[in-house]
Amino acid sequence: MKIRRSLLCLYFIITFIGCNKNHNYTGAVSSGHPEATKIGIQVLENGGNAIDASIAVQLALAVCLPNAGNIGGGGFMICRMEDGQAYALDFREKAPKKAFKNMYLDDNNQIIDSLSTYGSLSVGIPGTIDGIFEAHKKLGSIDIDILFNYAIQLAEIGFPITKRQADKLNYYQQDFIKYNPKNNYLQNDKWQEYDTLKQLDLANTLKIIRDKGCDGFYKGEVAESIIETISENGIITLEDLEDYKSIWRNPINLNFSNYKLISMPPPSSGGIALSQLIMMLSNFDIDSISHNSVDYIHLLSEIEKRVYADRSIYLGDNDYFDVPTEKLLNFDYNKKRALEINTQYATPSNQISHGQLNYKESEETTHFSIIDKDGNAVSVTTTLNTNYGSKVFVNNRGFLLNNEMDDFSSKPGEPNTYGLIGSYANEIEPEKRMLSSMTPTIIEKNNNLFLVLGSPGGSTIITSVFQTILNLILFDMDIQSAVDMPRFHHQWKPDNIYIEKELYSDSLLQILSNMGHKIITRNNIGHVNAVVYENNITSVGADKRGDNFGLIVK
Ligand code: GLY
Numbered sequence: 001m002k003i004r005r006s007l008l009c010l011y012f013i014i015t016f017i018g019c020n021k022n023h024n025y026t027g028a029v030s031s032g033h034p035e036a037t038k039i040g041i042q043v044l045e046n047g048g049n050a051i052d053a054s055i056a057v058q059l060a061l062a063v064c065l066p067n068a069g070n071i072g073g074g075g076f077m078i079c080r081m082e083d084g085q086a087y088a089l090d091f092r093e094k095a096p097k098k099a100f101k102n103m104y105l106d107d108n109n110q111i112i113d114s115l116s117t118y119g120s121l122s123v124g125i126p127g128t129i130d131g132i133f134e135a136h137k138k139l140g141s142i143d144i145d146i147l148f149n150y151a152i153q154l155a156e157i158g159f160p161i162t163k164r165q166a167d168k169l170n171y172y173q174q175d176f177i178k179y180n181p182k183n184n185y186l187q188n189d190k191w192q193e194y195d196t197l198k199q200l201d202l203a204n205t206l207k208i209i210r211d212k213g214c215d216g217f218y219k220g221e222v223a224e225s226i227i228e229t230i231s232e233n234g235i236i237t238l239e240d241l242e243d244y245k246s247i248w249r250n251p252i253n254l255n256f257s258n259y260k261l262i263s264m265p266p267p268s269s270g271g272i273a274l275s276q277l278i279m280m281l282s283n284f285d286i287d288s289i290s291h292n293s294v295d296y297i298h299l300l301s302e303i304e305k306r307v308y309a310d311r312s313i314y315l316g317d318n319d320y321f322d323v324p325t326e327k328l329l330n331f332d333y334n335k336k337r338a339l340e341i342n343t344q345y346a347t348p349s350n351q352i353s354h355g356q357l358n359y360k361e362s363e364e365t366t367h368f369s370i371i372d373k374d375g376n377a378v379s380v381t382t383t384l385n386t387n388y389g390s391k392v393f394v395n396n397r398g399f400l401l402n403n404e405m406d407d408f409s410s411k412p413g414e415p416n417t418y419g420l421i422g423s424y425a426n427e428i429e430p431e432k433r434m435l436s437s438m439t440p441t442i443i444e445k446n447n448n449l450f451l452v453l454g455s456p457g458g459s460t461i462i463t464s465v466f467q468t469i470l471n472l473i474l475f476d477m478d479i480q481s482a483v484d485m486p487r488f489h490h491q492w493k494p495d496n497i498y499i500e501k502e503l504y505s506d507s508l509l510q511i512l513s514n515m516g517h518k519i520i521t522r523n524n525i526g527h528v529n530a531v532v533y534e535n536n537i538t539s540v541g542a543d544k545r546g547d548n549f550g551l552i553v554k
């Protein structure tokens with residue numbers, strides 16, 4: 001109990017006591033698929049560092065987790081190197097030069113169904129391959145060809161698909177046929193668990209990129225295939241592809257008690273929102289509240305509503321919209337918002353707006369966490385957006401294109417696929433990056449590497465990461481329990497608390513309803529993959545919700 005109180009009351013006091021210089025790290029990988037995790041471990045065992053392993057894992061996921069792993073999508077990387085230096089790499093997709101604000105609206109200003117979520121017009125310019133080469137150039141340590149070869153071999157030899165994968169592939173067959181009448185790459189009448197998935201076209205594409213570098217994707221035959229595939233109504237041009245650049249950004253840092261959060265800045269909302277959640281929570285005496293109790297669910301939901309209301313107004317691509325980062329990360333601002341919360345009754349979302357600053361899913365993403373023997377740590381969340389992205393396979397190249405354009409606000413006040421409301425900050429502009437909820441995060445404890453984590457789950461990513469952090473550092477759970485614990489989610493609008501079925505009970509529903517909440521039960525909220533290092537012991541937490549798999553180097 002005392003530990004919990006001190007955590008929140010000592011907010012902003014950074015403790016240097018306990019800083020340990022003698023470490024005994026063990027390499028570890030936790031990712032969304034066993035094949036990718038095993039490849040990451042092989043890279044670490046063969047002398048690669050965490051960055052090298054992250055590149056091999058990203059490429060392997062493009063092969064063994066085609067609904068989310070990708071070379072036709074984008075993502076974010078947070079890493080913290082052994083010297084304590086942290087970096088944030090933004091390889092998020094961006095809008096084509098021909099994109100425009102109302103491109104998904106009809107003549108009556110109404111959103112045209114599915115245009116931003118399916119097919120060629122939903123595709124943002126992919127960033128993954130540029131991100132891989134950029135990360136390797138700055139921080140990698142072994143030959144990048146070797147890192148490509150793992151994925152190439154996996155694609156050529158194939159791998160046994162899991163039950164979840166078989167079900168998913170069967171479920172999306174009609175979409176694949178509709179959006180790829182001539183080129184249904186994953187076509188099969190009935191996929192079954194343990195069927196071997198071989199992808200020879202994808203292997204060839206990866207060889208071209210391995211041999212030609214970044215240009216192998218953004219110029220030449222692969223780029224031409226992308227343009228040819230989307231030619232009917234897509235607007236991406238060869239020039240768009242050639243001009244794509246990933247960007248190193250300054251991570252969001254938040255010091256609380258003896259912890260330091262390192263997370264992703266805009267165009268992800270993750271780092272700012274996670275910081276706001278922690279800051280608002282620090283105004284309450286959490287000691288008196290039990291884990292996942294009515295009071296806990298109520299308090300966190302009320303905090304989450306306020307943070308997501310701010311997200312909808314203030315967050316977008318900072319290169320196009322001046323995100324008020326400093327003001328949103330101001331403790332007094334968050335305290336004022338937190339003190340508006342009634343601890344007995346829900347405030348209806350319609351009565352909650354963004355705060356006044358002093359100036360004017362299906363959810364298929366994937367996350368992996370890695371540390372190496374030297375204490376370098378990498379946290380990557382990567383996505384095609386929804387399951388299998390736009391459902392468009394690049395002709396004869398064996399990979400899918402994202403539907404990330406839906407993460408823009410197509411029309412102010414109208415929800416996107418995750419029910420998230422956006423505004424001017426996140427409206428479509430040529431070459432702008434769409435707002436994301438991806439929250440790759442690293443946490444230090446007493447200035448030492450402590451926790452690497454993240455999650456898929458669209459709008460639920462931020463709350464999944466938040467609750468996992470609290471499980472670990474406030475409720476003293478081991479990492480596997482912290483990751484597996486049932487979760488809940490509120491995102492301001494719609495005004496519902498989404499509760500995983502495992503957490504639901506009639507009495508919980510009754511009490512929360514009496515407090516003014518609407519409850520919706522649902523399946524999985526997020527899939528967290530985490531690695532923890534404490535007292536010279538490395539542990540992994542691979543979420544039981546999916547095919548996630550964690551391993552530690554022997
Ligand atoms: N595509 C989901 C996200 O970036 O938040």
